[in-house]
Each structure stands twice: as structure tokens, then as C-alpha cells.
Amino acid sequence: MQSYQFFLYFCKLNIRVFIMESNPKENIIEEVTNKDYEFGFVTDIETDFIPKGLNEDIIRLISKKKEEPDWLLDFRLKAFRHWQTLKMPTWAHLTIPPIDFQDIIYYAAPKQRKAKSLDEVDPELLATFDKLGISLDEQKKLSGVAVDAVMDSTSVKTTFQETLSKHGIIFMSFSEAVKQHPDLVKKYLGKVVPYTDNFFAALNSAVFSDGSFCYVPKGVRCPIELSTYFRINAANTGQFERTLIVADEGAYVSYMEGCTAPQRDENQLHAAIVEIISEKDAEVKYSTVQNWYPGDKDGKGGIYNFVTKRGICRGDNAKISWTQVETGSAITWKYPSCILKGDNTVAEFYSVAVTNNYQQADTGTKMIHIGKNSRSTIISKGISAGHSQNGYRGLVKVVPEATNCRNFSQCDSLLLGDQCGAHTWPYVECGNDSSILEHEATTSKISEDQLFYCNQRGIPTEKAIGLIVNGYAKDVLNKLPMEFAVEAQKLLSITLEGSVG
Amino acid sequence: MLLNIKNLHVSIGGKEILKGFNLGVNEGEIHAIMGPNGTGKSTWAAAVTGREGYEITEGEIWYKGQNIVGMPPEERANLGIFLSFQYPVEIPGVSMQNFMRTAVNAKREYQGLPPMSMIEFTKMMKQKQAMVEITEKLQNRYVNVGFSGGEKKKNEIFQMAMLEPELSILDETDSGLDIDALRIVANGVNQLHNEHNAFVVITHYQRLLDYIVPDFVHVMYDGRIVKSGDKKLALELEEKGYEWVKDLKL
Ligand SMILES: Nc1ncnc2c1ncn2[C@@H]1O[C@H](COP(=O)(O)OP(=O)(O)O)[C@@H](O)[C@H]1O
Ligand SMILES: [Mg+2]
Numbered sequence: 001m002q003s004y005q006f007f008l009y010f011c012k013l014n015i016r017v018f019i020m021e022s023n024p025k026e027n028i029i030e031e032v033t034n035k036d037y038e039f040g041f042v043t044d045i046e047t048d049f050i051p052k053g054l055n056e057d058i059i060r061l062i063s064k065k066k067e068e069p070d071w072l073l074d075f076r077l078k079a080f081r082h083w084q085t086l087k088m089p090t091w092a093h094l095t096i097p098p099i100d101f102q103d104i105i106y107y108a109a110p111k112q113r114k115a116k117s118l119d120e121v122d123p124e125l126l127a128t129f130d131k132l133g134i135s136l137d138e139q140k141k142l143s144g145v146a147v148d149a150v151m152d153s154t155s156v157k158t159t160f161q162e163t164l165s166k167h168g169i170i171f172m173s174f175s176e177a178v179k180q181h182p183d184l185v186k187k188y189l190g191k192v193v194p195y196t197d198n199f200f201a202a203l204n205s206a207v208f209s210d211g212s213f214c215y216v217p218k219g220v221r222c223p224i225e226l227s228t229y230f231r232i233n234a235a236n237t238g239q240f241e242r243t244l245i246v247a248d249e250g251a252y253v254s255y256m257e258g259c260t261a262p263q264r265d266e267n268q269l270h271a272a273i274v275e276i277i278s279e280k281d282a283e284v285k286y287s288t289v290q291n292w293y294p295g296d297k298d299g300k301g302g303i304y305n306f307v308t309k310r311g312i313c314r315g316d317n318a319k320i321s322w323t324q325v326e327t328g329s330a331i332t333w334k335y336p337s338c339i340l341k342g343d344n345t346v347a348e349f350y351s352v353a354v355t356n357n358y359q360q361a362d363t364g365t366k367m368i369h370i371g372k373n374s375r376s377t378i379i380s381k382g383i384s385a386g387h388s389q390n391g392y393r394g395l396v397k398v399v400p401e402a403t404n405c406r407n408f409s410q411c412d413s414l415l416l417g418d419q420c421g422a423h424t425w426p427y428v429e430c431g432n433d434s435s436i437l438e439h440e441a442t443t444s445k446i447s448e449d450q451l452f453y454c455n456q457r458g459i460p461t462e463k464a465i466g467l468i469v470n471g472y473a474k475d476v477l478n479k480l481p482m483e484f485a486v487e488a489q490k491l492l493s494i495t496l497e498g499s500v501g
Numbered sequence: 502m503l504l505n506i507k508n509l510h511v512s513i514g515g516k517e518i519l520k521g522f523n524l525g526v527n528e529g530e531i532h533a534i535m536g537p538n539g540t541g542k543s544t545w546a547a548a549v550t551g552r553e554g555y556e557i558t559e560g561e562i563w564y565k566g567q568n569i570v571g572m573p574p575e576e577r578a579n580l581g582i583f584l585s586f587q588y589p590v591e592i593p594g595v596s597m598q599n600f601m602r603t604a605v606n607a608k609r610e611y612q613g614l615p616p617m618s619m620i621e622f623t624k625m626m627k628q629k630q631a632m633v634e635i636t637e638k639l640q641n642r643y644v645n646v647g648f649s650g651g652e653k654k655k656n657e658i659f660q661m662a663m664l665e666p667e668l669s670i671l672d673e674t675d676s677g678l679d680i681d682a683l684r685i686v687a688n689g690v691n692q693l694h695n696e697h698n699a700f701v702v703i704t705h706y707q708r709l710l711d712y713i714v715p716d717f718v719h720v721m722y723d724g725r726i727v728k729s730g731d732k733k734l735a736l737e738l739e740e741k742g743y744e745w746v747k748d749l750k751l
Contacts, residue, residue, distance in 0.1 A: 447590075448553070448554075449590045450590050450591075452552050452553070452574065452590075453586065453589070453590040454592075454600075454604075455551075455573070455574035455575045455578065456574055456575075456583075456584050456586075457578060457600070457604040457607075457660065457664065458575050458578040458579045458607040458608045458611070458664070459575060459603055459607050463603065463607065467592075467600065467603055468592060468594075470594070470595075471592060471593060471594025471595035471596075471599075471643070472593065472594050473594075474594040475594075
């Protein structure tokens with residue numbers, strides 16, 4: 001039954017899948033004919049803007065538009081005042097043109113009241129979702145995936161509420177959660193990523209627009225994959241989502257997030273925060289496929305993706321895994337991290353980061369071991385092509401009290417061509433001698449021998465690269481929920497098109 | 502004529518390796534090319550299959566009625582030219598199933614056919630595997646990764662069986678094989694051989710030719726064929742050694 005559902009879902013995404021497949025992830029290396037950014041269309045929907053720039057009045061205006069309680073406005077204002085004392089950090093291996101934070105519009109909502117049923121939703125909007133492959137209607141009927149779609153800054157439509165509420169699971173837009181579950185939001189907001197954490201975290205805390213909120217109560221296994229799609233639509237608007245996922249004691253949830261953005265010449269800033277809390281015996285799987293517009297072949301335009309993502313395994317035996325496939329953005333700067341606070345906690349980080357043309361990525365993770373017998377795994381696969389720069393930066397820290405910890409890190413780099421760069425900066429701090437930290441790293445190139453071998457079997461070079469790259473990234477792709485794995489494979493092939501020959 | 506090579510000159514990095522190579526192959530024939538190491542046998546195979554870096558400075562390669570010099574390698578493959586590599590290449594993370602399926606469907610696309618159904622494909626894999634006596638589950642193993650020398654060569658013949666080429670070039674497929682593997686490889690070739698396809702078997706040893714019986718044997722030295730004959734030539738070569746070839750050239 002399950003596979004039948006997947007089949008229908010795939011059809012919707014125009015991806016060929018064969019029901020008979022022993023391992024469906026294996027075979028979908030799509031031939032892609034369109035060399036341009038596939039999702040580069042602009043939807044013509046009336047948008048409700050506030051003026052450009054950032055000051056306390058703007059923040060009050062955002063808060064007012066969202067009808068927020070006072071405590072949240074206070075939180076925003078504190079964050080803003082703190083942000084004003086900070087300077088944008090420069091330590092990353094990135095070349096970032098100066099950003100004028102007063103030249104950004106911090107809030108844009110489609111002028112559209114919350115719809116009661118799908119029929120009432122603006123057809124343009126639905127068409128946009130169709131292009132993204134997430135027709136809500138179809139999703140609802142066929143896929144078993146609950147979608148909370150965020151267009152620009154406001155959540156438009158949330159599906160599957162009924163199924164979820166039966167289990168007591170809360171999954172809704174952040175703004176709605178502020179209204180309906182203020183105590184829960186207040187209890188967890190900013191507890192993993194305080195607004196003092198860093199420059200962009202402070203900025204996000206001041207101006208965040210919307211995002212997703214998820215709470216799974218004690219002992220509940222969420223029966224469906226939860227999914228959110230983000231998309232930047234309006235020109236010159238920053239997107240500042242705020243995602244908060246809480247798995248209470250013994251709970252389990254798998255959450256997926258996909259992103260796309262239309263093609264524009266100007267750069268757009270995206271500074272989100274994701275916080276995950278995994279309580280005693282709970283497990284959270286977070287998967288993301290990031291496909292923000294990377295700019296054109298000459299490096300013009302594209303999204304700046306400066307995101308703070310962090311989870312805490314707060315109780316004993318808690319588990320968190322991050323899986324990310326990064327193919328988009330002009331600049332990616334993020335380190336999904338875990339604090340392993342409880343004893344026997346487990347954290348995992350699986351990452352594929354692809355850069356082509358003039359893309360830059362400085363990404364990796366931090367694993368902070370505080371609990372005894374805590375274990376972490378890091379698998380990072382960087383792929384660089386064109387003139388791009390691709391860096392892994394990772395910290396594994398074991399405090400003196402955290403005895404018998406384990407970490408295994410594997411950081412591989414694959415280079416296509418000789419104009420690109422791959423970099424690895426692993427940092428290790430081990431505070432005791434009963435813990436074992438292992439690190440492996442490799443750098444390889446797609447060899448001319450491999451390409452010719454494929455060519456000789458009738459496989460053209462671009463397809464061969466897709467095949468080899470997907471093989472290289474397999475350990476990570478296999479960690480993704482199936483529908484995402486398929487999409488991710490396709491994206492890898494698209495991203496690297498034209499990178500050889 | 503299926504393949505007709507006329508006065509082929511090939512250079513690698515400016516150094517001439519093939520120096521006027523001529524060969525004609527008809528459908529249904531099996532040819533053997535023998536010759537000492539470094540004489541240009543693999544270079545010839547690379548030139549025919551269109552490998553980059555093998556510069557054709559003079560001459561023509563006629564295949565199925567067209568001169569394929571300059572044609573990309575994948576197109577030649579899709580037109581039915583297959584090379585069993587002297588050194589099969591490993592591709593980590595890519596399963597044999599995925600690899601072969603991509604290859605088979607690339608060829609079908611070239612021929613204007615729809616992709617093969619998964620059921621049909623799986624059946625075909627099983628059947629062709631049996632032909633080269635690969636008993637273990639091949640489909641989930643990565644291309645040539647962790648394969649023994651013998652397995653790699655059997656895998657080449659398996660791929661040949663899957664792709665059903667008209668012209669197969671076997672570059673020292675027999676080297677390093679024990680007698681059992683040699684028999685299996687030869688069996689595979691003999692089963693595939695019919696009046697519509699042709700084989701060019703590059704080998705060092707006449708041993709293989711006891712199993713795959715050639716219609717013609719060519720002796721290659723210093724970038725060209727210096728003598729052609731029938732199967733007896735192979736025996737003569739074995740007896741007299743390659744020193745004898747050098748004298749032929751003079
Ligand atoms: N990639 C290459 N670059 C430079 N020289 C090469 C290359 N490949 C082969 N050669 C040279 O070409 C000659 C023929 O090699 P090869 O075709 O492999 O011979 P064979 O297969 O008959 O043993 C040798 O002298 C070898 O050194
Ligand atoms: Mg050779």
C-alpha cells in the first residue's frame with residue numbers, strides 16, 4: 001500500500017518510478033533538458049509589503065501585522081537592540097559583497113486572507129505550488145505527506161491537520177502557533193539558538209516572518225512525514241523563517257523541508273533559524289533539500305543562505321539526525337549542529353553540498369558532547385565544479401565530564417575540473433581520554449577513465465557525471481525520506497550540468 | 502563490410518603510435534590481433550571507440566558505411582561498438598543494475614525506443630548473468646568495485662551480452678584468467694557470436710584461440726599489422742616467439 005502511494009506522488013512530480021523497483025532510489029537519474037534554473041518563475045500575486053529598512057518601528061509594524069502578543073514583541077526588540085551592537089562576522093571562507101541591511105524589505109505577505117478550503121485559495125498560488133511539484137490537493141489525497149507551505153512570509157495552507165490532531169500533534173505555521181499555543185512557543189523559542197548566538201540569529205529573532213512549528217507529545221510517533229516548502233517570491237525581500245520542532249519524551253518525528261526561489265538578478269538574503277528539541281528517549285529526523293536560486297553562470301544574482309540550525313538532545317537516549325542536500329544558493333553559510341546533553345544520546349549529520357559556477361559554500365556541523373556515552377556521526381560529501389568554492393567546517397567537542405563518547409567523521413571532496421576549490425577544516429576538542437574520535441577525509445576527482453568507461457557503454461558525459469556523483473553521494477541520499485531522495489538525485493544532476501566539457 | 506580501417510595514424514600527445522593500420526572485418530567474422538607489449542593494440546582499440554586524446558592524424562575508420570572519425574564515443578557505442586576493457590574501471594557507489602540500466606536505456610533512446618520496463622530488464626540481467634556464470638547477486642554490487650580479476654573480465658562479457666553489439670573488441674580479456682574463467686569468457690563469446698556480428702580479439706597468447714577460434718589472425722608490430730593469416734599463424738607465433746615478428750618487419 002505504501003509503495004502505491006509513493007508511486008502516485010512521484011507521478012505528480014513527473015519523476016519516473018517503477019513500482020517493481022527493488023530499490024527505487026537507484027534508478028532515477030533523470031535526463032534534464034532545461035539547463036536554466038528550473039524553478040525560476042515569478043508568481044503574479046498581489047503582495048502586501050512594508051517599507052524598506054530596519055528600525056524599531058518596522059519591528060513593531062511586523063509584530064502588529066502579525067497580531068502578536070507583547071512578550072513576542074519584547075523578544076524581537078531585545079534581539080534587535082542586541083543585533084545593533086554586532087558586526088557581520090568575517091571568519092568564513094567566503095567572499096560576500098557588503099549587504100545594506102537598510103535596503104531590504106523585511107516583510108512581505110501575499111495579500112490573501114487565510115483560506116478555509118482549497119477552493120478559496122488563489123489559483124495563481126496553487127499553480128505555483130503545482131510547478132514546485134507540491135499540489136496541495138494531490139498531496140492531501142495521495143501522498144501521506146503533510147505540507148505546510150510557506151510562500152514568502154505567510155503560511156498559506158496547512159493540510160493534514162485533522163490526522164495530526166488526532167494524535168495530539170501540533171504542526172502549523174509559526175504565527176498560528178503563537179496564537180493557538182503561546183505557552184508552548186514561549187517555553188521553547190530561543191532556547192537552543194538564543195538571539196545572542198550570532199549576527200544572523202539576532203537579525204532573524206528581530207524580524208522573523210513565519211515558519212513552521214511542530215510539537216509531538218509524549219510517547220507519540222508521528223505517523224506521517226511532515227514537510228514544509230519554502231519559497232522566496234517577492235523581489236528584494238529577505239526571508240527570515242523560524243522553525244521550531246519539539247519531540248517530547250519518547251516521541252518521534254521526521255520533518256522535511258524543501259526550498260526554491262525564483263530567478264532574479266539581485267541577491268536576496270535568507271537568514272533562518274531552526275531549533276530542534278529532542279527530549280528523553282525522543283527522536284527527530286530533519287531532512288532538507290536546499291535549492292535556492294544559485295545565481296547565473298557568471299555569478300550574478302542568487303540567494304545568500306545564512307542560516308542557524310541547531311538541535312539539542314536534551315534528555316537521556318535522545319536522538320537527532322540532520323540530513324541536508326545543498327545544491328542551491330549563491331552563498332551557503334550554515335552548520336546544522338547538535339548538543340548531546342543527555343547520556344547515551346545520538347546525533348548524526350549527513351550532508352551533500354554541491355557548488356558549481358561561482359557558488360560558494362562554507363558548511364558543516366558542530367557536535368557538542370556533554371552527556372556520557374554520547375555518540376555522533378558526521379558524513380559530509382562536498383562536490384565542487386566550475387569556479388566554485390566548497391568548504392567543510394566541523395567541530396567535535398567533548399567536555400571533560402562526557403566520558404566514553406564516540407565520534408566518527410568522514411569528509412569527502414569530489415572535484416570536477418581544476419578551477420574549483422575544496423576545503424576541509426575539522427576542529428576537535430576532546431576533554432577526556434575515554435572518548436574516541438575518528439576522522440577520515442578523502443579528495444577525489446571524477447577520472448577521465450570513469451567517464452570514458454561510461455561513454456563506451458553509450459552513456460553521454462553529463463549523464464555519466466550524474467551517475468557517478470549520485471553514487472558518490474549515496475550514503476547521504478539513502479538517509480533521506482524516499483520522495484526527497486528522488487528529488488535530490490535529480491537536483492544533483494541538474495546542478496552539475498555543463499560543468500564538464 | 503562492417504568495419505574497414507584505412508591507413509590509420511594515431512598520435513598520443515604528439516607521439517605517433519599507430520603508423521598506417523589497415524584492417525577489414527565482415528559480419529560473422531572473428532579476428533585476432535596479436536603482438537608484443539607496447540605495440541599499439543590498446544591504442545587501436547581506443548581510437549576505434551573514440552577515446553579523447555587519441556589524435557587521428559591520418560586515415561579513416563568506416564563502420565556500417567560511415568566514417569566515424571570525430572564521432573563521440575557514446576554514439577559509437579550506441580551504433581553497436583563495444584570494448585571489453587583491458588583494465589575495467591571501478592565506479593564506487595554506482596550499482597551494476599543502475600549502470601547497465603542507464604546504458605541499455607541510453608541505447609534504446611538513441612534507437613528511438615522507450616525505456617525498458619523494470620520487469621523485462623531484471624529478466625534480461627538474470628539471463629545474461631547466467632551466460633557468463635556469474636552466480637552471485639550482481640545488481641547491487643558497485644561497478645567493478647571489489648571484483649577479482651576474473652570477475653572483472655566476466656563482468657565485461659556480461660555487459661557485452663546485455664548491450665548486444667555488432668562489433669566487439671576484446672582487449673586482452675584473457676590476461677590473468679585461470680583456465681575455468683577463460684573457458685567461461687570464451688563460452689560467452691561463442692554463444693553471442695552469429696552471422697550478424699563480429700569480434701576482434703586482442704591477445705598475447707594463442708591459448709584463448711583454442712576456445713575462440715578466429716577466422717583471421719593478424720600480427721601487429723610497431724603500430725601496424727605486419728602479417729595476416731589463419732589460425733595457424735597464432736601457433737607459429739607461439740612457437741617462434743615475438744622476436745620473429747621484429748624480423749618480419751624488416
Ligand atoms: N596515454 C598515453 N600517453 C602516452 N603514451 C601512451 C599512452 N598510452 C599508450 N602509450 C604508448 O603507446 C604505445 C602503445 O601502447 P598500447 O597501445 O597500450 O600497447 P599494447 O596494448 O599493444 O600493449 C606504448 O609505447 C605506450 O607507452
Ligand atoms: Mg594493451
